[in-house]
Amino acid sequence: MKILHLGDLHIGKKVNGYSMIENQRDIFEQIYSVISKHKIETVLIAGDIYDRSVPSEESIQLLDDFLSQLINILGVHVIAISGNHDSPTRLDFSRGILAKQGLHILGEYKTLVNKISIDNFDFYLMPFVTPAAIRKKFETIIKERELVISTYDDTMKFIAGEAAKTLDINRVNIALYHGFVIGSGDDEKEIEKEESVKTLAIGGKESVAERYFLDFDYTALGHLHGNRKVKSERVRYAGSPIKYSFSEKNQKKSLTIIDIDKDKFDLEQIEIKDIYPMIELKGTFDDIMKADINCDAYLKITLTESVLDAMNKLRSRYSQIMELGIEVPTNDSIDKDHSSKEIHKIPADQLFTDLGHSVGIEIDSEEMEQLRDVINEIKEVAH
Template sequence: MDWLRARIPGSDPAILRQSVVPANGRRTSSMRVLHTSDWHLGSSLAGKKRYDEEEAFLDWLMGVISRDSIDSLIIAGDIFDSGTPSNRALELYYRFLGRVGRTCCRHVLVTAGNHDSPSLLTAPRELLSALDIHVVGSIPPTVDEEVFIFTKEDGDPALIVCGVPFLRDRDVRMAEAGESIEEKRSRLLAGISNHYREVCEVAEQHRQRTGSIVPILATGHLFAAGGNTIADDGVRDLSIGNLLQVSAAAFPSCIDYLALGHLHQPQMVGGETTRRYSGSPFMMGFGESDRDKEVLIVDIGTDRPVHVEPMIVPRIRDLVQIHGDADQVRDKLTELIFSGRPSWVEILLEDSGAGPSVRDEFYRITDGSTVEVQKVKVSPNAGSISSITQESLEELNPDEVFRRCMDAAEEPEENREELIAAFREVLAGILEGDTNAS
């Protein structure tokens, strides 16, 4: 843990150089917003919890808020990895919110993602709102409750925020008997678009009452058309809603900045610099080992274009994939150990003749070092031995398990797309407690 503390900005000049945002002559009429999402507190990788990484990230984020004079913090969904987070994950979350209240950050908005429990997030809403911490766990009784006015120190309106959470199927679409998968998709897309239109109409009314052109920021937790994912980045398609590609037309043009969550890779939507995913601050799987993670500082005001500055999140622990035969793996493990960098390793062994003793040897090589081997799998390129035989159930997501079942049943290819869509819809209903899932 001492090594983790040493990675907090201020102690490592390289990280500090990555993180500091130039002043750029920022005017007092603008508001500085920190956009982040998909913390997935309490998540596991290869069966191991990551609380040390999560705590170090939140400490780092506190430093960013203070050092870079953040006025408002936006957390666009998936604060927790599960709807029933552990006590440790809850402690990290609430302790962070308590510390934010003692900084320069005047406003915090937390919106729920598909992994979050709306009722758990909103339970302390009244208490948190007194601290200018606003929580939107699900669609409230009226859309007015999704719109907030963020002010500057003098009390003047500086930003109108539309806090749109993850929109569940049952929130925006009436189910009809006998409807096809395509009809469900079409109605759900229309429901999402209508909801954004209604919320933005309220925001526009607020803007007119201010008598000035106060910018509008909106949040979302969804899969936008053109969004990119990579293998093993932790994005789980568990609902029919996640099969949708929500087009840019769903977001009204009055939105000056769209702060999105759900996809774990930082990216712009449709090449628009003001429509962005911040991505997860953590590498969620070994497939992301070569990717930097970000949070976004957004300067937004009435007298200048929106300016977005990505900030690279320091790596507390590396995730490393090693490919090769047994000798190559031994050499690369030795190099990692001598580097001194704390690392979790996934080995893809390209050696069909390697037996269990070789696997055990890899664990012995790293024993007592800062390097930990988490997975050893035989690569599909290794020949006759299938990688499936080396996998445990915890390494497969629900889609992969269902596909294996279809393979075993020799289900025809032409039936699979509709079966997968139906499976995801049923699974989403179970996870969300929807007894009407069909």
């Protein structure tokens, strides 16, 4: 079976106030083309379908268009799970009816083991879930077995372990899971995580051991935005199809295709083309205005000098500035000793001049004359 593994669509996401809907529509068109060209039979979506638990109308419509194209036009099976950004209850709406149309979607655990069978393939659906939710849902069996479910690792050891008990070695067994999976010997603090990936556990362990998934013929992961394997080639993240933060600017986004059977495993990556590249620029105002780049790129700009009304001036050339910062080189004037004991000895106009120097601003003679007039007026009022 030829399978397309997707994850982290984040439909409706905004990056620094810029909507990604246009980009997502374009990516979906590329996906349709790949499915047709490579004769994909099944599409897996490993969570974070929406970016928010309460998606906008525009986001709902886009997902509807996407799934309708996949199922009604391209004729593929779609198997999807919820991620930590999704609302499990909303995704579960009408799932029984939708399954008859070829859309198998699971938001929350109705049973401990959730399996979908297609031909000689069994797909085990493991949506994102917190330890607390699992303790509540399966309280009886957890108490009977005297299990401790306090971390994500405990949770998936329990869930994946139950699924593994039902595996038929004569069939192809594929797992879908949304979470932070690490290999044996890896330290979760050392694993690269993109800025746009939400932390699952504040101050605690959020990783899950890869070994719980090694009994499956393939595990389709979602959560991390880079397209990568864990340690095994068969335990993989599809990554997000779009760059959702500047920490992803150097990632080459791609679509993961697997051609798999009991005695076969082929992997292919199809590069995705960005509508707008993500670019970081640093330098003087003049240098940045002269940069040889796409003027519609998503930009993170760092100016090395202070410029009055910089954003509006930069937008006269660049249409999509997501971030603007200023890093002014330290000036000798900033090292001057203006302690509280001696500051009264320094003329006010000199203090303003030194302050200007420290942030890269020169006060010209006309501005200085106006400044002195204001200082004198303040002194008169004070006295």
